[in-house]
Amino acid sequence: xxxxxxxxxxxxxxxxxxxVIHDMIDLLEINEFxxxxxxxxxxxxxxxxxxxxxxxxxxxxxxxDLQNYLKKLLRKHDNFEIVNEDFLNYEPSPGRFKIIGxxxxxITSPVIDWLVAHRDSIxxxxxxxxxxxxxxxxxxxxxxxxxxxxxxxxxxxxVQIAFEVPPSAFTPPPSVTSAVLLxxxxxxxxxxxxxxxxxxxxxxxxxxxxxLVNNLVxxxxxxxxxxxxxxxxxxxxxxxxxxxxxxxxxxxxSELLDK
Numbered sequence: 319x320x321x322x323x324x325x326x327x328x329x330x331x332x333x334x335x336x337x338v339i340h341d342m343i344d345l346l347e348i349n350e351f352x353x354x355x356x357x358x359x360x361x362x363x364x365x366x367x368x369x370x371x372x373x374x375x376x377x378x379x380x381x382x383d384l385q386n387y388l389k390k391l392l393r394k395h396d397n398f399e400i401v402n403e404d405f406l407n408y409e410p411s412p413g414r415f416k417i418i419g420x421x422x423x424x425i426t427s428p429v430i431d432w433l434v435a436h437r438d439s440i441x442x443x444x445x446x447x448x449x450x451x452x453x454x455x456x457x458x459x460x461x462x463x464x465x466x467x468x469x470x471x472x473x474x475x476x477v478q479i480a481f482e483v484p485p486s487a488f489t490p491p492p493s494v495t496s497a498v499l500l501x502x503x504x505x506x507x508x509x510x511x512x513x514x515x516x517x518x519x520x521x522x523x524x525x526x527x528x529x530l531v532n533n534l535v536x537x538x539x540x541x542x543x544x545x546x547x548x549x550x551x552x553x554x555x556x557x558x559x560x561x562x563x564x565x566x567x568x569x570x571x572s573e574l575l576d577k
Contacts, residue, residue, distance in 0.1 A: 332361045333420045333446065335487035338498075339363055345444045345480055345500050346416045348373050357405050357419025357429065357445075360384065362391045364418060369395035378405045406432060410439065417443035417501075423492070426451050430471055433501060437474040443501040444480065452479050452497035459564040466519050469565055473508060475501040508569060515572040522560035522568075530558050539575070548574050 333339060342364065348354065350372035359365040359377035365388065368375050375398045379385065385402055392398045401408065405419075406428050417440060421429050426447045433443055447455075456477045457463035471477055480498040485491035510516065521538045522530055531545045539545040546556050552570045554563065563571075 331420070331422075331488040331490060331492045333363050333487060334489050335483070338483050338487050339367060341481060342418060342444050342446065342498055343367055343371070345498070346418060346442050348416070353413060353415040355408075355410060355415050355417050357417065357421060359388055359400070360420065362388050364420065365392060365398060366395075368418070369398040372397060375399065376401060376410070378403055378408050380404050405429065410436070412439075414439050414441050416441050417445070419444075420446040423448045423451070423494075427467060430455065430467065434470055434474045437503055437507065440501070440503055442503075443475075443499075445499050445501070446483065446496055447499055448492075449482060449495040449497045452499050455499060459567075460562055462561060464561040466523055469519055469568065470516070471501075472565060473504075475503055477501055510572060512576070514576055515568065518572050518575065519568055522563065526560065528559075529556075530554070530560055530563065531556070533560065 346352070346354070348368070348371045352371070352373035354368060354373050354375045356364060356368060356375060356377045358381075359379050360381075361384070365375070365377055369392055375395075377388065377398065378401045379388065380403065382402055385400060388400050392400075406425065417433065419429070426445075429445065433440060454463045454465055455468055455471055456479050457465070457468045468477075478500050480500045483496040483498065485493070485495065487496070518534070518538055522533050524533050530549070531542050535542050535545055539548065548571060549556060549558060551574065552567050554567060
């Protein structure tokens with residue numbers, strides 16, 4: 319048993335379920351040639367079995383108090399490197415890698431933003447997150463959970479909920495259920511040529527109860543008549559709401575606006 323107790327201010331809930339640990343690691347299809355970045359090794363519950371695969375592992379741990387403990391735990395594994403840094407500021411060395419981590423709930427969105435920013439280097443990623451967040455990130459158009467984070471993430475990755483994890487799998491147990499998200503990069507990624515796509519998507523969801531026209535006029539589209547003409551061209555009804563618009567339709571709208 320580790321002498322280190324979870325720090326509430328860092329949102330720490332340490333994973334201890336062997337079955338969950340091995341199911342997460344299996345998702346990444348690791349071999350001795352793999353390069354793995356672990357987000358927040360914590361007490362090393364994922365770190366030790368990761369190191370035993372023979373892959374090259376970098377654990378990025380913000381909590382300085384855990385460094386010595388992790389070094390002792392992994393002293394027999396020279397394929398495991400510990401970096402004391404805020405993961406959100408971490409810049410990996412060039413090359414491709416896979417990502418794994420039990421993510422503190424309070425930094426889930428910034429971590430996913432980091433994945434999107436580094437999409438060209440990522441082969442696979444498996445993240446433990448709050449189930450509610452997993453539902454939102456893996457959602458699709460037409461459901462209430464459809465949101466900008468899902469759209470921006472799914473432009474870069476195929477996202478799926480691999481499995482659910484109960485509070486009892488953690489110490490201390492969180493008050494919510496968790497889930498593991500698997501991120502698989504798309505073969506080719508459509509990347510907007512400017513900031514217009516992001517502006518369009520974020521404005522569309524600004525007030526969910528409003529129709530798309532009311533959210534976009536006049537800040538993004540000059541007037542309601544122009545907006546409705548564009549909607550018709552994209553195949554959208556006049557009173558459509560943002561949660562009904564697919565990624566491809568948002569792409570087409572931004573291309574029309576760009577003209």
